[in-house]
Amino acid sequence: MELLKQKIIDEGIVxxxxxxxxxxxxxxxxxxxLMAEIGKTFAxxxxxxxxxxxxxxxxxxxxxxxxxxxxxxxxxxxxxxRKSLTLxxxxxxxxxxxxxxxxxxxxxxARKFLAVGDRVLLIDDFLANGxxxxxxxxxxxxxxxxxxxxxxxxEKAFQDGGSKLREQGYxxxxxxxxxxxxxxxxxxxx
Ligand code: G4P
Ligand code: NA
Ligand code: NA
Numbered sequence: 001m002e003l004l005k006q007k008i009i010d011e012g013i014v015x016x017x018x019x020x021x022x023x024x025x026x027x028x029x030x031x032x033x034l035m036a037e038i039g040k041t042f043a044x045x046x047x048x049x050x051x052x053x054x055x056x057x058x059x060x061x062x063x064x065x066x067x068x069x070x071x072x073x074x075x076x077x078x079x080x081x082r083k084s085l086t087l088x089x090x091x092x093x094x095x096x097x098x099x100x101x102x103x104x105x106x107x108x109x110a111r112k113f114l115a116v117g118d119r120v121l122l123i124d125d126f127l128a129n130g131x132x133x134x135x136x137x138x139x140x141x142x143x144x145x146x147x148x149x150x151x152x153x154x155e156k157a158f159q160d161g162g163s164k165l166r167e168q169g170y171x172x173x174x175x176x177x178x179x180x181x182x183x184x185x186x187x188x189x190x
Contacts (some may be wrong), residue, residue: 001041001175004127004153005188007034016182018100018156026125026153027060038175042151045173046072049148051121052076053114055136060125064153066149068123068182077114079136093144094135100128107135114143123170127152127174130161135166137170145179154178155190 025031026128042064053118054076056065062078069076081130097104114120120180127150137147148172155162158181165172180190 001038003034003037004176007155008178008186009032011114012186014181014186017181018159020154020156020178020181020186022154029065035063035067038064038153039069039071041175042068042121042173043071044070046121046149046151049121049171050119051148052118054121055079055109055114055140056123057081057132057136061123064151065123068121068151072121074121075113077109079109079139081105081107084093092139094138094142096131096135098129098131107132107139109139111143114140114145116144118143118145119148120145121148122150123152124150125153126153127161127172128159129166130164133161133165133170149173151175157180160162 007025011024015021025034029152050058051072051074054065054069057079065076091108092111093106093108095104095106122133124132133150140147149171152174155177157179159175177189180187
């Protein structure tokens with residue numbers, strides 16, 4: 001997605017060889033017109049996949065997921081990282097290990113929001129080691145649904161999440177694939 005790549009070039013800050021900061025349009029401040037285009041692009045890619053629901057994880061996955069849900073006409077669920085006052089019903093819960101943060105956390109969603117046979121599109125802002133996407137996929141499988149695809153805003157192709165997910169047979173569509181962040185320069189994969 002050219003508009004997204006240009007935004008990354010213009011506003012992305014390379015923090016290290018591993019980490020790209022994009023808080024001016026994705027992780028802190030959000031650019032609504034860009035997000036609308038992101039939603040349209042995901043919808044084009046998955047229009048024929050019979051998607052019935054979108055699943056993401058709070059917080060930065062919510063904006064692209066909602067825009068895609070608007071385009072596809074399906075509800076959007078975000079997994080919660082903390083048990084909330086109101087989230088007390090029967091839950092699906094999965095552990096997520098973050099190699100970046102070197103810590104394990106849990107994500108949960110209420111069982112009533114996923115049904116047997118749901119065809120779920122997973123959406124996330126970043127794909128690094130793929131642990132968040134795999135946790136979402138496990139939740140879908142717990143609910144006896146099917147993962148119909150995975151939509152990622154920015155894939156760090158130099159980390160192993162993309163290959164891990166594709167090897168497991170998932171269709172992964174990334175709107176921008178970063179091949180390297182070496183020497184403070186963002187280079188994109190084909
Ligand atoms: P993984 O799920 O692919 O294995 O990723 P990882 O554990 O590395 O990701 C942990 C958090 O860091 C996630 O956000 C993820 O989106 C984010 N992240 C990973 N690599 C980058 C990067 O290069 N740049 C930025 N900006 N973020 C990155 P989170 O903690 O769930 O936070 P949020 O969704 O509330 O923003
Ligand atoms: Na994030
Ligand atoms: Na995320």
